[in-house]
Amino acid sequence: MAPNPRVAKAFRAMREIGIPEEKTKPVLKNLLKIYEKNWELIEVENYRALADAIFDSEEAEASEQKKSHDSAEAEAAEQKKKLEQAEIMKAIEEETQIPEEPERPLKRLRLRHQDGSSCTTSNPNSHGTPLKKPKLEIDDLPIAIPRSQARAMNASGEPVSVSPQPQTRNKGKQPVLADTPPDVVNGAGSDSGLRLRHLKDKGKEPMPPQTRSQGLRSTSDRPSHGVRIKEPKPKQTVLPLIKPKDEPLTDDAPPLPAPLSVTRPEPMTNGDSSAENRSRDSNVLTSSNETSGHELAAVPTESTATIDIASSSKGEIKISLTCNSTQNPNLSATNVDTLLKRMEDRCLRSYKALDSNFSVKELMKNMCDSLVEPEPEPEPKPDSTPPTEELKKVAANTSDDGPLLTTNGSVGNEAEGACENGFQDTEPQSLVGVPNNEVTADDTRSLHDVNDIAKGQESVIISLVNEVNTECPPAFHYIPGNAVFQSAYVNFSLARIGDDNCCSTCFGDCLTSATACACALQSGGEYAYTKEGLVKEELIDECIKMNRDPQKHCLFYCKECPLERSKNEEIIESCKGHSVRSFIKECWLKCGCNKQCGNRVVQRGIQRKLQVFMTPGGKGWGLRTLEDLPKGAFVCEYVGEVLTNAELYERVSKSSNKDEHAYPVLLDADWGAESELKDEEALCLDATYYGNVARFINHRCFDSNLVEIPVEVENPDHHYYHLAFFTTRKVKALEELTWDYGIDFDDEEHPVKAFKCRCGSRFCRNIKRSNRSRKRRFT
């Protein structure tokens, strides 16, 4: 890409006053960000602002240096850090040797790692060195050459070369040796029994999940920075309370607050807090509404509506809905029951998300629940009794009264200080969400079905429970599979799938065949799955290791990194590196095998009993299993909108609420192998607005019980693939499912702050950081 003439001019101007380009570059980049690319502000007075900023930064640097430890101390600290890290890795290794697992011989992989060998030969400091085409070696490849290698050969126009490194991880495709520039392909083979092909990702990156963080490494040596965007704290005020459907009620109710002081046909007795009186008041209202025609509500078919909330010093709350229907010729009076029935019919027709048990009364009650939600929500102590019991007591003493209909055509509802009975004392119901005063078509996404958050789109039911607080799930559309947002190039055409991309001559179940099918060859020559449908242990172990310590693995460097380009087109930073990953190739449409073929697992979708639940430890919603899971079991795929990275950046920068964004996932494969990747090929997944259960999986540092593996199903290239979660060990029913997002909690440069980690792992990277009294503060 030709350098921006304005950038070149700025460099020249600074050179003229003795400032070298290396100094100018970062400052200019920063200024462009601050001035929102308003060059005039930078160019004015012969780049005065730029020169000043450079001098300022030099001064700051000098004073920083003064403060800092001398280099010997720093080096010693670095050494110590490395030792610490090695110890931690060792401890994790030991810790994750699960006792209940049957004894098995050590895998070659493990032995090699224990030897301390590594395939990392990349030199992160040498970014920007002249590029060379990848030189790969095909040494002991199984039967066929993996497609990516063939492509590397084609791309380079020269035969692959051999860089054997015994005792390193990627034997088939070794990383280049020390004299090889880091921007050269560093290897992609596996020395595990499976010898699976690898995809590359960004290593321990703040942008999850392929972008693994550096763990305990310093910021300076980490590979590329992705986009990590904080997951929204689920909206608390706009959705009603969700309760586990089967919670029993108890009798001992706490004292109830005074009843409401609202507009009523008959005066209400204040100060009487008994359930009996509340019930009576409500009955009075109902009968009054039925008998006094002039007090009945006018319900226009089209009206504008406003919702008012009033509260009194006694803790009473009134919600009133005022409909402006004066201009409407269809204005007619009706009674509460008719109104409710009409509304229910309307909701069932318009918002198909609701089930037949939907009740407007419940909706109104839940509106009350939302009103009296504690703010800010207290964080339950891990061992504290969930407030459920208390809520049940309240529910038992709260009458099941309907909404109030006021004389001015307003609909009100009683909201006691602890009106938490929501769905609790009724039959199992769907959750109904009311996102705003004015419900728009798009807001229907917040109408979740608590009995099945997937709304029948998965082959299993996925329920949602909150036994901890009154928080409601975030508003999003549940989708069972990825969907392209706009510009992403995801081409599934059959014509693109060549004979080497499918096993068209196979029949029945590929796994029963003595030789590996063409699909398996693409994954390194062996099937990734066992006959039981589990990922083979060797592969799982390899992926776990890769995720825990990506620096030990190979890094690829792009000539012009699309990720850096999407961050800033003016000055494109050098590629921070993409690590090499194992992937699975499943059989698909053009294959001759049948649908039950054992090499089709992820494409069958979720098969395990899962549940979305409110975690007690302050992490918000989480995902858990309701059944015991063996090691290597497929749990779910990370599903979201497929976006280009440029689209993601735009989306995030335009978002008024950056916290609203779920963690986007970088689909970073083969980037380094291609000399230049088009914007529409540099893809990521964003589950903020459209996603599946995976959007609820919380992070756990290092020893998470899930690991992500890229799975190629329909697309023959590696720009788009499925990101599937498999268990890293046996997981017991009701255990929370976690995944290491790869966050680098030390990343002070990242535009988005990391959350305060509450993973509870003894290897928590956030705790480490805090103990070292690092500068950065977390919210």
Ligand SMILES: C[S@@+](CC[C@H](N)C(=O)[O-])C[C@H]1O[C@@H](n2cnc3c(N)ncnc32)[C@H](O)[C@@H]1O
């Ligand atoms: C992909 S979402 C997971 C679902 C989320 N808990 C929810 O309620 O929707 C990621 C967000 O969950 C929270 N989270 C995940 N793991 C966490 C952890 N270990 N500690 C604290 N918060 C965590 C953070 O707010 C993060 O931004």
